[in-house]
Amino acid sequence: MRKVTVEPLAQAELGKFAAQHRAGYEYVRLHKPPFSGSKKYNNYSPGVVSESTLRNHLPFGYILSGQYTTQIFCMNEDMTQEVTGGANGPCNEDGGHKVMVTYGPIPERWVNLSVTPEQPNTDFMNAIRSMAYTGEVVGFTMYDPDASYDDNYNMSASKIRVFDGRGLYDSFVPVAVLNNSTYKKVCNMDDDLVCLVSVTAI
Secondary structure (H helix, E strand, O other): OHHHHOHHHHHHHHHHHHHHHHHHHHHHHHOOOOOOOOOOOOOOOOEEOOHHHHHOOOOOOOOOOOOOEEEEEEEOOOOOOEOOOOOOOHHHOOOOEEEEEEEEEOOHHHEEOOOOOOEEOHHHHHHHHHHHHOOOOOEEEEEOOOOOOEOOOEOOOOOEEEEOOOOOEEEEOOHHHHOOHHHHHHHOHHHOOOEEEEEEEO
16 A cells, blocks of 8 residues: 555655756766867866756646755766866866766655664655666765775765665765765765765766
8 A cells, every 4th residue: 555655745745856857967078079070178077056947947836845966976086086277177177077966865854864964765666766767867875884895986085975766786975975075964874974976977
């Protein structure tokens, strides 16, 4: 019965999260250089993508909840530090990496209050799992003391995984993101602040 009456509500919340992330990606896509032509540089900057910008790329009728943040990160080669300079802007440095991250707290309704640090309850976990099977990489942050460097999946040797509910680990939150002051305000796992997160290379 809960799969029919409760989990669809959790899926709707995750759908809002995913729609915001896709809107941010659409903004980035439109500010990349074309495959052909004289333009060579990305025309976007690191930082939080404003709500007004996101609204321009959201489906008709979508209303932002204000609960989640979409942010662009331009980082060094091992993804441990944000890049702030560069002759052609910080998002055009040779050897650097760029990701877009949407993040925010797990909505209180869907938190399992019996564990520390907090985690999604069973209904929300089932919804996260169902999102993963549709191709949406949405998960919640989880500390993994055994995580180590991997040149494909964990270039910054981050200890924070993004858990998708299927028993798989789809991505890591790069160290440069973990150290960002805006991100840390709501998602600092040193303070047991667990977040919903989606990380996409751009």
